[in-house]
Amino acid sequence: MTLPSFRISDDPGPDFAALVRRMGLSPVVPDSPVDARLTITHGTTCVAVRYQDGVVMAGDRRATSGNFISHRTIEKVFPADRHSGVAIAGAAGPAIEMVRLFQLQLEHYEKVEGAPLSLEGKANQLSQMVRNHLPAAMQGLAVVPIFAGFDTSRTAGRLFQYDVTGGRYEEFDHASTGSGQMHASAVIKMGWRDSLSEDATIDLVLRALYEAADEDSATGGPDLLRGIFPVVATISSSGFERLADDDLEARYLSILAQVATERGGSR
Amino acid sequence: MTAPFYVAPEQMMQDRADYARKGIARGRAMVACTFDEGILLCAENPSRMLRKISEIYDRIAFGGVGKYNEFDQLRIAGVRHADLKGFSFSREDVDARSLANQYAQMLGQVFTHEMKPMEVEILVAEIGHDSVGDQLFHILYDGTLIDETGWCVLGGEAEAIGARMSEEWVEGCSFAQALQAAVDALAGPDRSLVVSEIEVAVLDRAGARRAFRRVEDADVTAVLGVNDAENGT
Numbered sequence: 001m002t003l004p005s006f007r008i009s010d011d012p013g014p015d016f017a018a019l020v021r022r023m024g025l026s027p028v029v030p031d032s033p034v035d036a037r038l039t040i041t042h043g044t045t046c047v048a049v050r051y052q053d054g055v056v057m058a059g060d061r062r063a064t065s066g067n068f069i070s071h072r073t074i075e076k077v078f079p080a081d082r083h084s085g086v087a088i089a090g091a092a093g094p095a096i097e098m099v100r101l102f103q104l105q106l107e108h109y110e111k112v113e114g115a116p117l118s119l120e121g122k123a124n125q126l127s128q129m130v131r132n133h134l135p136a137a138m139q140g141l142a143v144v145p146i147f148a149g150f151d152t153s154r155t156a157g158r159l160f161q162y163d164v165t166g167g168r169y170e171e172f173d174h175a176s177t178g179s180g181q182m183h184a185s186a187v188i189k190m191g192w193r194d195s196l197s198e199d200a201t202i203d204l205v206l207r208a209l210y211e212a213a214d215e216d217s218a219t220g221g222p223d224l225l226r227g228i229f230p231v232v233a234t235i236s237s238s239g240f241e242r243l244a245d246d247d248l249e250a251r252y253l254s255i256l257a258q259v260a261t262e263r264g265g266s267r
Numbered sequence: 268m269t270a271p272f273y274v275a276p277e278q279m280m281q282d283r284a285d286y287a288r289k290g291i292a293r294g295r296a297m298v299a300c301t302f303d304e305g306i307l308l309c310a311e312n313p314s315r316m317l318r319k320i321s322e323i324y325d326r327i328a329f330g331g332v333g334k335y336n337e338f339d340q341l342r343i344a345g346v347r348h349a350d351l352k353g354f355s356f357s358r359e360d361v362d363a364r365s366l367a368n369q370y371a372q373m374l375g376q377v378f379t380h381e382m383k384p385m386e387v388e389i390l391v392a393e394i395g396h397d398s399v400g401d402q403l404f405h406i407l408y409d410g411t412l413i414d415e416t417g418w419c420v421l422g423g424e425a426e427a428i429g430a431r432m433s434e435e436w437v438e439g440c441s442f443a444q445a446l447q448a449a450v451d452a453l454a455g456p457d458r459s460l461v462v463s464e465i466e467v468a469v470l471d472r473a474g475a476r477r478a479f480r481r482v483e484d485a486d487v488t489a490v491l492g493v494n495d496a497e498n499g500t
Contacts, residue, residue: 112346
């Protein structure tokens with residue numbers, strides 16, 4: 001690998017995705033639908049909820065190929081940088097690659113320019129990436145992310161939802177994506193209050209993912225046998241922090257006890 | 268038709284080297300040295316915005332002296348090289364040695380083939396997982412690559428600064444001692460530097476994934492101020 005150097009007129013600037021394209025490292029877009037002939041691994045339900053100190057993001061751990069469970073421990077919630085996170089649903093391969101490129105894009109910009117992008121700028125960057133992915137989405141490799149972060153200039157959590165065309169929509173309370181999103185967002189909608197505490201918000205998203213898994217076969221529930229729990233992260237002024245599995249296990253045990261009580265203890 | 272003047276190759280190289288050295292000597296110097304928990308990079312730089320020291324990758328930092336636009340161009344090429352390499356392979360495959368070689372190739376190429384040589388000296392520093400793994404690559408305007416141990420000086424007056432550095436710096440010293448040694452070496456006996464004229468950054472051995480961290484003025488003052496009080500100045 002040699003040092004990349006460019007003429008001033010066609011320098012890619014701080015745009016890492018453009019640099020990757022220039023170096024010929026972008027994936028080839030399939031010219032016909034791939035999902036009809038191949039089984040594509042899909043990631044499913046992710047949610048993001050605003051609370052008093054920032055945002056909680058969470059995603060289940062299941063990946064499916066058609067009616068098979070292809071992975072039980074896939075991760076769909078990632079730190080984008082210190083104060084933001086990205087969660088993905090859709091074709092798992094391109095989705096994880098998009099996250100990797102997005103993380104690098106933010107870091108590359110920060111290093112080249114000497115200052116980080118604004119939260120709005122980061123959201124727009126992701127929008128461009130989803131937009132550039134549209135030709136692949138048309139062939140059955142759709143990727144639909146959620147972007148959330150702590151806006152250090154406004155000192156508040158912010159959420160952005162996307163569609164396959166790269167449409168970017170700022171949500172104010174909560175956002176969700178993936179096959180279980182309908183059930184998850186219904187639970188969040190019912191339980192959400194303005195200025196919820198961190199603790200209550202985490203319990204709310206865990207319950208939402210539990211209910212989504214209960215209704216949607218592509219969403220994985222808490223797996224107490226194997227010790228597999230959703231990826232849950234808080235993003236606040238202290239940055240992106242992922243919750244430990246022990247904490248999640250304790251919370252799920254009490255949620256299950258609560259569900260059992262609600263059902264009157266009958267089986 | 269008149270024949271072009273014959274210039275001996277030795278003379279041509281000498282002229283180019285003189286030109287580059289003069290350009291570099293006009294700027295201010297920088298010092299890098301290891302300390303117990305990392306690598307310190309310290310430059311004399313009156314600008315707050317135009318940096319001489321920057322982050323290249325997780326464990327790699329860059330320093331440049333001489334003509335700003337020229338070393339900044341090299342810095343950006345280095346960030347691109349490192350990020351592309353990490354993207355194509357893996358983060359742990361990005362290393363200072365390969366980057367320093369690339370820089371040496373590029374500077375050597377420019378020195379012999381272009382109209383004018385680059386008026387820069389650069390440093391590529393990598394923090395190891397233990398002090399044995401610390402690396403300081405010093406690259407000159409003509410592509411000469413030097414693998415330095417312990418400390419290195421870039422820029423004009425390098426010999427005088429180096430002599431002072433070798434007196435004060437000791438292997439395995441603390442951050443405060445390293446910073447004091449670097450600032451004393453840059454300033455010399457006849458002048459003292461104010462905090463706003465020094466740019467300081469470190470590569471932290473045990474820190475987060477991205478080891479590069481700028482040291483704020485207040486923290487520099489905290490270190491230098493205490494020492495000044497002890498010296499009675």
